[in-house]
Amino acid sequence: MNPIEIKNVCKTYVRKRFLSFGKQDQTPVLQDVSLTLKDNQVLGLVGESGCGKTTLSKIILGLEKASSGHVIVDGKDVGSLSKAGFKKIRRFMQVVFQDPYSSLDPRMTVSQILSEPLDIHGLYKDKQTRRKVLEELVKSVGLSAEHLTRYPHEFSGGQRQRIAIARALALDPKILIADEPVSALDVSVQAQILNLLKEIKQKRRLSMLFVSHDFAVARFLCDEVAVMYKGRILEYAPSEELFSNPQHPYTEALFSAVPVPDPAHQKKRQALTLSSRPGMEGHPCPFAPRCAYACAACQTPPLLKEVRPGHFCACAALPFKTKKSSFAV
Amino acid sequence: MLQNRIFKRFAKNKTSLAGLLLVCFFALVALLAPLLAPADNARNPYQMPQSSYAIEPQTPSSSHWFGTTEQQYDLFYGVVWGTRLAFKIGITVTFFAFLIGLFVGAAAAYFGGKTDEIIMRLTDVVFAVPSLVLAMVIAAMLGPDIKNMMIALTAVAWPSYARLVRGDILSVKQRDFVTAARALGARGPRIMLRHILPNSIYPSVVVASLDIGYIVLTAASLSFLGLGAQPGTADWGQLIAMARNWVLGTSGNTLAYWHTVFIPGGAIFFFVLGWNLLGDAFRDILDPRQG
Numbered sequence: 001m002n003p004i005e006i007k008n009v010c011k012t013y014v015r016k017r018f019l020s021f022g023k024q025d026q027t028p029v030l031q032d033v034s035l036t037l038k039d040n041q042v043l044g045l046v047g048e049s050g051c052g053k054t055t056l057s058k059i060i061l062g063l064e065k066a067s068s069g070h071v072i073v074d075g076k077d078v079g080s081l082s083k084a085g086f087k088k089i090r091r092f093m094q095v096v097f098q099d100p101y102s103s104l105d106p107r108m109t110v111s112q113i114l115s116e117p118l119d120i121h122g123l124y125k126d127k128q129t130r131r132k133v134l135e136e137l138v139k140s141v142g143l144s145a146e147h148l149t150r151y152p153h154e155f156s157g158g159q160r161q162r163i164a165i166a167r168a169l170a171l172d173p174k175i176l177i178a179d180e181p182v183s184a185l186d187v188s189v190q191a192q193i194l195n196l197l198k199e200i201k202q203k204r205r206l207s208m209l210f211v212s213h214d215f216a217v218a219r220f221l222c223d224e225v226a227v228m229y230k231g232r233i234l235e236y237a238p239s240e241e242l243f244s245n246p247q248h249p250y251t252e253a254l255f256s257a258v259p260v261p262d263p264a265h266q267k268k269r270q271a272l273t274l275s276s277r278p279g280m281e282g283h284p285c286p287f288a289p290r291c292a293y294a295c296a297a298c299q300t301p302p303l304l305k306e307v308r309p310g311h312f313c314a315c316a317a318l319p320f321k322t323k324k325s326s327f328a329v
Numbered sequence: 330m331l332q333n334r335i336f337k338r339f340a341k342n343k344t345s346l347a348g349l350l351l352v353c354f355f356a357l358v359a360l361l362a363p364l365l366a367p368a369d370n371a372r373n374p375y376q377m378p379q380s381s382y383a384i385e386p387q388t389p390s391s392s393h394w395f396g397t398t399e400q401q402y403d404l405f406y407g408v409v410w411g412t413r414l415a416f417k418i419g420i421t422v423t424f425f426a427f428l429i430g431l432f433v434g435a436a437a438a439y440f441g442g443k444t445d446e447i448i449m450r451l452t453d454v455v456f457a458v459p460s461l462v463l464a465m466v467i468a469a470m471l472g473p474d475i476k477n478m479m480i481a482l483t484a485v486a487w488p489s490y491a492r493l494v495r496g497d498i499l500s501v502k503q504r505d506f507v508t509a510a511r512a513l514g515a516r517g518p519r520i521m522l523r524h525i526l527p528n529s530i531y532p533s534v535v536v537a538s539l540d541i542g543y544i545v546l547t548a549a550s551l552s553f554l555g556l557g558a559q560p561g562t563a564d565w566g567q568l569i570a571m572a573r574n575w576v577l578g579t580s581g582n583t584l585a586y587w588h589t590v591f592i593p594g595g596a597i598f599f600f601v602l603g604w605n606l607l608g609d610a611f612r613d614i615l616d617p618r619q620g
Contacts, residue, residue, distance in 0.1 A: 061512050090514040107527045116523075117513045166510070198561035 001075050001208040003175045004037035004060060004093075007068035007162070011055055011231075027053050030231045030271075033069070034304075037154050037175070046215060046254075052231040053211045057177050061095055067118030074220040079322070086226070091121055094168035095203060098180040100160035104152040107311060110163055111148040118168040138144065140167040145211070152190065160191035168232060174200075177209045182217060194220055215258050219243055230286040237311035247313040249266055249293050285316065293317050338614050345613075348606025351599055356417050357590045359413040361594040366409040375410055375509045377402040386589050387574055396588040399571045402561065403535060404588065408596050409562035416602055418475070419541040421507070422482045428489020429483070431530070437491065438498035452488035460485045465594065468556040475564070478557035482544055490533050497529030504528075542604030549597055569595035 012032040026146040030052045036042045045053045058064040060071055062078060071078040073089050076139040079087065094117075096190075097103040105142055114134050115327055124130045135145040141162040152160055161181060168176060178197065191310055198221060212218045218239070224240050227235040227250065235248040246252045253272040260266050272292070280289040284301040299318035307313045339346045358365065368374035380393075382399045389396040395404035437448040455463065464481045471477035501507065502525060510520050545565075551557040552566025560567065572589035579585045 063508060063511055090512065095509065095512045097505045097509060099505060103509050105506040105524055105528065116510065116515070120514045120519070164509075167513075171513070223405075302562045 002036050002038055004035075004073060004209065005070075005072040006033060006056070007070040007143060009033045009051045009056070009059060009066045009071060011052070011059060011064070012067045020291070028231055030059070030066075033228075033233055034184045035226055035233065035236070037209055038114050038224075039207055040201075040205050041223040042210050042221050044218035044225040045209060045211045046213065046214060046218050046225055047228035050229045051320075053228055054179055054211075055231075056093070056228075057179050057209060057211055058201075058310060061093065061165075061177060062090070079093065085147075087121075092173055093175040093177065093300065094167050094173040095166050095179065096161070096176045096181045097198055099184045100157055100164050101184070103164050104160055109149055109151055110143075113152070113163060114148075114167055114170055117167060121171060123171075137170055138167045140200070141170065142192075144163070155186050155215060156189075158192060158292065161185060161193050161197065165193075167199070169200065169279070172204075173206070175207050177211075179211045180208075180213065183212065183214065190217070197221065215243075216252065227254070232286055233312075233314065234302075235311075235313045236304065237313075241311050245308070245311070246309065247307055248287075248315050249291050249317075250287050253292075253313070287315075293319075331485055335614050338531045338610055342610065342613075344530065344606050346606075347609060348603050351493045351603025351606050353611075355412050355600055355603065356416065357457050358409055362409050362413045366403075366406040367409075375414060377407050377561055377563050379409070381559075386572075386586050387615035388586075389588055395592050398568060398589045399574065402568075402571065404568065404592050407563045407568050408565070408592060411565045411568065411593065411596065412564075412600075414475070414558075414564050415545045415548075415597075418479055418482070419545045419604075422486060422544045422548075423537050423540050425483045425489050426540070428532065429487040430492075431494050431533070434488065434491035434494030435498060435521075435526075438495045438502070445495075448491070452491050455485065455488040457494075461550060464547060464551060465554065465556055472479045473556050473559060475558050475562070478551050481551070481556075482519030482547060483546075486540065486544065489536065493533050493536060494529060497532055498525055501525050531612075534571060534615060535608055538611045539605055540610035542601035546601050565593045565597050569597075 010028070010032060013027045013029055015025045024254045033056060034054075035043065035045075038088065044055065048054050048149075055064060059066045060078075066079070066174050071179070074092055076085070076089065078086065078089065079088075093203070103190040111134055114137055115130065118130065118133070124133045134148060138145060138147055143159065143162055143166070147155075147159075152163065154291055159186075165181075176197075181197065182193050185193060185311075194217065197208070200206060208221075210218065210221055222239045225237065225239050226233050227248065229250055235242065235246070235251045237247075242251070243255075254276055256269065256272040260269065274290040275292075275295065277289055277291070280291075280294060281295065283289065283299075284295065285291070285298055288298065293315075296315055300316050302314040304314045305318075307318060339349060344448045348614045370376050373617075380403065381398065383401055384397055384399060386391060387397040387401065393403050393405065395408060398407070399405055402551070433448055433452075437445040451465055457563070464485045466476075467481035468478050471480060490572060498610050507520060510524055547565030548557060549564075549569065551562050552562075555570065558567040560563035560571065572593070575589045576588035577583060577585070
């Protein structure tokens, strides 16, 4: 059984305008998103700001409601669960946020922060057992027991993120949703946290949904990667396949912008610029206004099609697209 | 942890220590009032004793340590019991204003939408009128009496708390640790009590500690204007009101009756100063991010 299955999820934000007499502003954020997180795998969700990555993770966590579609966690449809039923699911699935400066309550000590999930779910009520559990928890994220009495402001960003990870692990979840867990950190600290996540994933047999806008980070950690644009999945493939053989024009352009660490190679590369093409606004493909390949062939709505084994891409122009060069990173 | 922070803060900053000492001194005077100035009339100790009905104030002497004011009310008695009354007024009014503001502000932030709009416009209305004028109107409508004056002061003071609490709750509500608590399965009341209120209440507590001094000052103004304590009541504002005719002294000696103004005036001055200095210290102590 797959830990998470997302089926045709749509989300539209509706805002009533002042004195509008029933008129509403509708902002579609997610359109027909389907994804599967497989057991003990890391699924990367990559895309630019505002493409709906975070909204999708919030819907999975039950913090937002999908407008339509189904989120199936551990075989149960989240939308049909009662409050008590959903609370059980929460033990199964936890989250780490982007900004460790805002995700920890500044008025609680580390031990209070880590106790909270246990209190809410009524676990380890005995004082000594609780103490032991907390100590093991902080040690598992690379901190020591003496840190328990301190406040979040006494820690660095990386250490705070470790605390946030420890809080997520307190309930011993099977799924971890990491919403850009390293993008607020220094690069050197990023590596430490990524290694920690990788280690935890292996030790605890976690499945992880990893939201990121950084391809290098996604490549390091993810088994599968989905590329999102304007609330849609444009490409979805096993990590190595995607990075060595990007199919969608958008993915290709993104890869071309990621610098490679070899200066000789980097000099030869050329970033694809996404120029805006007027007159494409009503196009069925959301990417058409910025796409260098948009043509008569892609006047049909792009659907995810399996272009190679396990590699899905939503581009109607794909068979006609002439590859300019390889931009694999 | 907290004790440590309090100690450090006062050791580091001498002005807040001065504030603490001032407030402690006044608190001691208020507590020991029955010993310092035994009341003749046990039923209403706030009524000052009169040694005679002579109009002219007497300068400090061994029988009247602070002298007497108009109509021979003993100033020492007035200042001592006035301290007790000042605490009573300051703390009661601030407490109720804080409580009302907390509930109203939390309700506005929690329900949002139209409720929020109506409540906040109501506070705007109160804000639009100068607070002393509004307090005067309410106190005059209810009739001159200490209890009515406290009601008037509360009615004027609560909106600033409501506004502060609402704004802080709205900003804290957006923070990730609240979302994280929801993701852990915490329910509304737990999130409100454990995460939102502790992170949004302290600015109001600091304002409250600064407000105690300000409330006492406003109460003194109302009493001075005859809208609060009645003549003969041991109230600092009332004592200054009774000194009104003697402020200028005699011809050639402006300071002939200095004690009638300076002694109750000094009491108000140091009381308000003490609370202001202490309020600053509170702000640093209640915020764990400060050293």
